[in-house]
Structures are given as structure tokens and as C-alpha cells.
Amino acid sequence: MHMIKRLLTTLIFCLTPALTSMAAPKLPNILWVTSEDNGPHLGCYGDKYATTPNLDALAARGMIYTRALSTAPVCAPARTTIISGMYPPSTGAEHMRSMTSLPDGFRMYPAYLRELGYYCTNNSKEDYNLRKVGEVWNESGRKGHWKNRPKDKPFFAIFNFTVCHESQIRKRPHNPVHDPAKVRVPAYHPDHPEVRKDWAQYHDKLTEMDSQVGAKLKELETAGLADDTIIFYFGDHGSGMPRSKRWPYFSGLNVPLIVHVPEKWKHLAASDYKVGGSNNRRVGFIDLAPTLLSIAGMKPPAHMQGHAFMGKFEAPAQKYGYGFRGRMDERYDMVRTVVGERYIYIRNYMPHKLYGQHVNYMFITTTTQVWKKLYDEGKLNEAQSHFWKTKPPEELYDLQEDPDEVNNLANSKKHKGILEEMRRAHREHTATIRDVGFLPEGEIHQRSKGSTPYEMGHDDKKYPFDRIREAAELASGMNAKDLRKITGLLKDEDSAVRYWGAMGLLMQGKAGVEHGRKALGRALSDKSPYVRTISAEALGKHGTKDEIARAVDTLGKIADPIRNGGFPSMLAMNAIDHLDDKAGSLVPLIKAMPRVPTDVDGRFKGYVGRLVETTLKELGAQGGADPKKNRKPGKKKK
Numbered sequence: 001m002h003m004i005k006r007l008l009t010t011l012i013f014c015l016t017p018a019l020t021s022m023a024a025p026k027l028p029n030i031l032w033v034t035s036e037d038n039g040p041h042l043g044c045y046g047d048k049y050a051t052t053p054n055l056d057a058l059a060a061r062g063m064i065y066t067r068a069l070s071t072a073p074v075c076a077p078a079r080t081t082i083i084s085g086m087y088p089p090s091t092g093a094e095h096m097r098s099m100t101s102l103p104d105g106f107r108m109y110p111a112y113l114r115e116l117g118y119y120c121t122n123n124s125k126e127d128y129n130l131r132k133v134g135e136v137w138n139e140s141g142r143k144g145h146w147k148n149r150p151k152d153k154p155f156f157a158i159f160n161f162t163v164c165h166e167s168q169i170r171k172r173p174h175n176p177v178h179d180p181a182k183v184r185v186p187a188y189h190p191d192h193p194e195v196r197k198d199w200a201q202y203h204d205k206l207t208e209m210d211s212q213v214g215a216k217l218k219e220l221e222t223a224g225l226a227d228d229t230i231i232f233y234f235g236d237h238g239s240g241m242p243r244s245k246r247w248p249y250f251s252g253l254n255v256p257l258i259v260h261v262p263e264k265w266k267h268l269a270a271s272d273y274k275v276g277g278s279n280n281r282r283v284g285f286i287d288l289a290p291t292l293l294s295i296a297g298m299k300p301p302a303h304m305q306g307h308a309f310m311g312k313f314e315a316p317a318q319k320y321g322y323g324f325r326g327r328m329d330e331r332y333d334m335v336r337t338v339v340g341e342r343y344i345y346i347r348n349y350m351p352h353k354l355y356g357q358h359v360n361y362m363f364i365t366t367t368t369q370v371w372k373k374l375y376d377e378g379k380l381n382e383a384q385s386h387f388w389k390t391k392p393p394e395e396l397y398d399l400q401e402d403p404d405e406v407n408n409l410a411n412s413k414k415h416k417g418i419l420e421e422m423r424r425a426h427r428e429h430t431a432t433i434r435d436v437g438f439l440p441e442g443e444i445h446q447r448s449k450g451s452t453p454y455e456m457g458h459d460d461k462k463y464p465f466d467r468i469r470e471a472a473e474l475a476s477g478m479n480a481k482d483l484r485k486i487t488g489l490l491k492d493e494d495s496a497v498r499y500w501g502a503m504g505l506l507m508q509g510k511a512g513v514e515h516g517r518k519a520l521g522r523a524l525s526d527k528s529p530y531v532r533t534i535s536a537e538a539l540g541k542h543g544t545k546d547e548i549a550r551a552v553d554t555l556g557k558i559a560d561p562i563r564n565g566g567f568p569s570m571l572a573m574n575a576i577d578h579l580d581d582k583a584g585s586l587v588p589l590i591k592a593m594p595r596v597p598t599d600v601d602g603r604f605k606g607y608v609g610r611l612v613e614t615t616l617k618e619l620g621a622q623g624g625a626d627p628k629k630n631r632k633p634g635k636k637k638k
Contacts, residue, residue: 034235036160038238050206058231072094079236084102085286085303086454087324096603107133109292113293123160126140163212170365174201180196189243202239229262230295231259235255238255243387251404253321268312271314291308298313300313329361338422350503354387393478487501506537512538533555537578555583565597573615577611595609
């Protein structure tokens with residue numbers, strides 16, 4: 001008996017590795033091939049002008065999604081959505097390079113994949129608005145590659161191509177391939193030779209990108225991995241052309257998404273997967289992290305706000321997709337978008353701002369310069385002029401009948417039901433995710449000290465969401481009948497409500513200032529620099545001579561990024577720039593002022609300097625202090 005027990009023990013010991021291997025299902029490799037600044041301008045999406053044979057071939061053996069959304073129309077917030085599986089307005093990360101943190105226990109998706117057995121590589125761009133905690137990638141950089149993984153270990157690998165980035169559209173000299181005369185110019189752009197050149201060069205760059213994608217797919221095949229690898233291809237937001245990148249129209253949010261699932265792994269494909277087919281299911285960057293985990297057999301964590309669209313935990317198709325726009329580089333804005341099967345709804349919370357605010361980086365593109373010049377010369381039609389005007393509170397477009405989104409149906413009686421339904425979906429969405437974008441950017445950070453913006457957003461004491469959102473809706477509704485209520489907001493105990501009160505009066509221009517003059521004057525002494533700034537901008541634009549002088553003096557005191565911090569400085573410099581020559585007395589102060597905040601991270605540090613240069617140029621007073629000049633931090637003024 002003793003001998004038999006020993007034999008059984010030995011047999012079990014020997015068989016255990018094999019049994020464990022049999023019990024643990026093998027995982028598929030996953031390859032993400034991504035490209036920058038391009039919409040679905042590919043042959044497989046019906047663009048006959050495009051030359052994209054490799055992606056067309058991938059689509060023929062996979063499936064394309066026609067309603068895929070990047071969630072944000074610009075790189076850093078879009079990538080932030082992907083890495084976290086959360087909407088940046090819920091994590092305080094919606095603004096360009098405004099660095100925030102996730103709560104303890106919330107991890108970036110590669111950390112989960114690595115626990116599941118994946119070797120995760122990113123080649124090579126990160127560019128998140130969220131701080132990385134712990135080890136996220138096995139490799140992240142230009143040397144990151146599946147080849148470096150341990151033997152027989154499944155991989156998740158990203159390869160990102162930048163050849164079609166916005167910066168490459170305007171790179172000269174350029175040897176044209178696509179004929180500019182044959183390009184389709186969207187209805188919102190002027191049909192001008194320089195615009196045609198930029199669109200043609202954009203398509204040339206897409207062809208180069210397609211070739212790079214083809215080489216990467218060939219490398220996978222040569223390595224004998226094609227049959228074991230699920231492939232995703234997608235762009236990171238709309239094209240780098242103006243009114244696509246940075247704007248949450250469909251043209252800025254819609255991205256190409258092609259998914260190929262080899263035969264061996266078809267059981268992990270979406271329930272509506274069809275080889276060579278297309279799908280208008282609303283999917284987006286918010287869904288990528290939960291989809292990856294679902295493919296790997298893990299139920300997505302509850303804090304992830306997207307929905308897996310394939311794998312073991314595939315969720316039902318969603319009726320709507322969502323997008324947003326926050327601060328774009330040095331310019332503030334707040335826009336939220338809802339995308340359905342046919343219609344897109346846009347809610348503008350700062351309708352007094354131009355669509356085409358002067359973002360320095362965007363104005364390097366020839367199309368932007370030509371477009372603005374033609375507008376100033378009065379040579380554009382209504383659809384082409386729209387971009388250089390202020391916004392309505394709401395927009396509604398029929399993507400089937402009006403793919404260029406130039407005919408706003410928000411006031412159409414025929415579409416009233418659709419508008420109300422999509423407006424309701426927007427409000428439910430912001431409440432569900434506890435959108436903290438209703439706060440001035442600096443208050444997102446201020447109110448979340450000691451925790452995170454996400455946690456602050458779920459604390460009604462720190463963030464009375466309903467009251468603040470209601471104030472924002474009232475202020476941005478642009479209804480003259482609401483001026484009394486809007487003025488009353490300036491008496492509220494919450495600084496964000498007061499901020500929206502000042503904003504509402506500013507939005508309604510001269511009439512708003514005349515109605516709320518006394519309240520705005522008192523608000524120049526408000527405890528909040530954001531309330532003071534917006535109140536000063538309103539009085540500086542539409543006040544009396546004495547009020548303008550007080551307003552300009554107030555803005556000058558807030559503008560210093562060292563004494564007051566980067567966020568108040570940014571808002572104040574935007575206001576000063578909007579006052580044009582009324583702020584001329586501030587030129588000596590602005591010239592001498594330090595331009596690099598010390599209380600913010602990364603590339604945000606350069607935005608105040610950009611505003612200084614733009615403002616001085618517009619005032620005809622360039623030069624002065626070195627943009628890199630700084631001084632030791634002093635005591636911040638309250």
C-alpha cells in the first residue's frame with residue numbers, strides 16, 4: 001500500500017505541469033497598429049481618392065467600424081481615454097497636458113494584461129494626461145517589440161506611426177503624388193489651391209503610413225505569428241486638418257478602426273463580426289481597454305466606463321457614443337458631444353468663444369492661414385465662414401444628409417424629438433461619469449488635493465455636481481430672459497457656481513454686463529481668481545472707462561504665473577488677449593513677467609509663454625523678457 005501511494009504521488013507530481021498547462025487556456029497575441037491625425041480617409045472606407053492597399057487588404061479579411069470614436073479630438077486626452085478605460089472629464093484629465101492621477105487601485109490596462117500573462121510593449125508614444133504608477137509596460141520606447149518577449153509568452157504590442165501627423169501635412173518641400181485638382185474639399189473649407197495642396201499632401205502621407213502598416217503586418221506573417229494574432233488598426237483622432245483635429249464634430253472624433261480575428265480565435269470575435277464587412281456599432285477609445293481584458297478572459301473592472309465589444313465579456317451594443325473638448329493647448333473651451341447612428345449632438349458650454357480660436361500650433365498649417373485671411377476679406381460663403389464665428393449653445397447634424405456637418409438642425413421643429421433625446425443622453429452621461437469639467441481647470445486640482453479628481457468628483461461636499469452643472473446650463477443657454485437668475489449665481493457660496501454666473505454675463509455681452517454690472521464689480525474682489533478673471537474680462541469688454549481700468553488692473557495682478565500659479569495665469573492671459581488694445585497698458589508688465597509656471601507639469605509649462613507672445617504681437621509690442629526667464633517662487637496672492 002505504501003509503495004502504491006508513493007507511485008501515485010510521483011505520478012501526480014510529474015503530471016501536474018502538464019495538467020496545469022492543459023487547464024490554462026492559451027491566450028491570443030494582440031497587435032495594435034495605430035497612426036496619428038487621420039480620419040477614415042482610406043480606400044476600404046469608400047474614399048476613392050485614397051491609395052491605401054495594405055489597409056484595404058486588412059479590411060477585406062477583417063471588419064471595419066464606421067462609427068468608431070476617439071472620444072477626444074486631440075492626441076493626449078484621446079490616449080488618456082485608452083490607457084485608463086475612463087472618460088478624461090471624469091478623471092480631471094480632459095485638458096491638454098493637465099496632469100492628474102487615478103485613484104489607488106485603478107490601474108492602466110497594460111498592468112492588468114501583464115498579470116494575465118501578456119508581454120506588453122509600446123512603440124513608442126505615451127503622451128497621457130495621467131501619471132503612471134508602478135510598472136505599466138514591459139517595454140515602452142522605440143525598441144519595444146514582441147520579439148523581446150520570453151519564449152512562448154503571448155504578447156500585446158503597439159506600433160504607432162506618425163508620418164501622417166498634422167506637422168507632416170505642412171512640411172515643405174513636398175513631392176506631390178495625389179493630384180490636388182482631384183481632391184474633395186469639404187463644404188466648410190474654402191476651395192483654394194493651398195487648401196487643395198494640404199488635403200492632397202495629407203493623402204500622400206496616408207499612403208506612406210499604409211506602406212509602413214503593410215511592412216509591420218508582413219513582419220508578423222514572416223515570423224509565423226499571423227494565425228495566432230488578433231490585429232487592430234486605428235487612427236488616434238480625426239485628420240490634422242483644421243476643424244477636424246481639436247473639434248468634437250464627427251470629422252474630429254471619427255477614426256478608422258479595422259479588426260482582424262484569425263480563424264483560430266473566431267470565438268473571441270464580436271457577435272456581429274463579419275469578414276469583409278462593415279459595422280456602424282458605436283464603439284470608441286473608451287471601449288478598447290475593457291475589450292482587451294475581455295479578449296484575455298478577464299471581466300473588466302467596474303471603474304472602467306467603456307463596454308467590451310468582443311471577447312468573453314462582450315457587452316450589448318450601445319446606442320450612443322460620447323466625445324468632448326476641453327482646453328486645447330493655450331485656449332480654453334468646453335464642448336460635449338453625443339453620436340448616434342445617424343445624428344450628432346453638440347453642447348457648447350462656452351458659446352461666446354470662436355470655433356477657430358487662435359491656437360498657435362494650428363495656425364502653422366497653410367490651410368488655417370488662408371482660411372482666416374479669406375474670411376477677413378469677406379470672400380467666404382456661410383458654411384465656410386462658420387468656423388470664424390461664435391457658437392450656438394446646441395448643434396445637431398444629420399450625418400447621412402449632411403456629412404460635412406454644416407447645416408445645424410438644433411432649431412428644426414422636425415428634429416425637436418431627436419434633439420431632446422440626445423440632449424437627455426448627454427445630461428445622463430455627464431451625471432453618470434460625474435464630469436468634473438464643469439469646474440475651472442485650476443479648481444479641479446485645488447478641490448482634489450489629498451485625493452484625486454475622480455474621488456473629488458464623487459464627493460458631493462467637495463463637488464456639488466447638480467448645482468454646478470445647472471449653473472453651467474443656465475449660463476450657457478444664451479437666453480436674455482435668464483439674466484436675472486444668472487446674475488444671482490454670483491451670490492452663491494460655491495466658487496464654481498459664481499464662476500458660471502460671471503461667465504453667463506460675459507457670454508451675453510453688453511446686455512449681460514449692463515444687467516449684472518454691480519455684481520461683476522463686486523466679483524473683482526472675489527476669493528476665487530477664476531471668478532475675478534471672468535468678471536474682469538466681462539467688464540473689460542463692455543464696461544465703462546473706469547470699469548475697464550479696474551478690470552485691466554485685476555487681470556494684470558492675476559497674470560503672473562509664479563505669484564498666482566499656472567492655471568489662474570492661463571485664464572487671465574486669455575482674458576487679456578481677448579481685450580485687444582484695451583489691455584495695452586499691461587504691455588510693460590507682460591514683457592517683464594516670467595512666462596514659465598512652476599506649479600504644473602510637462603508641456604503645460606509652455607502655454608503661458610505662447611499666450612504672452614501672441615498677445616504682445618497683437619498689441620504690436622513684441623520682445624522683452626526671455627520666454628524661458630523665471631524667478632524663484634514668491635508668496636502666492638490669494
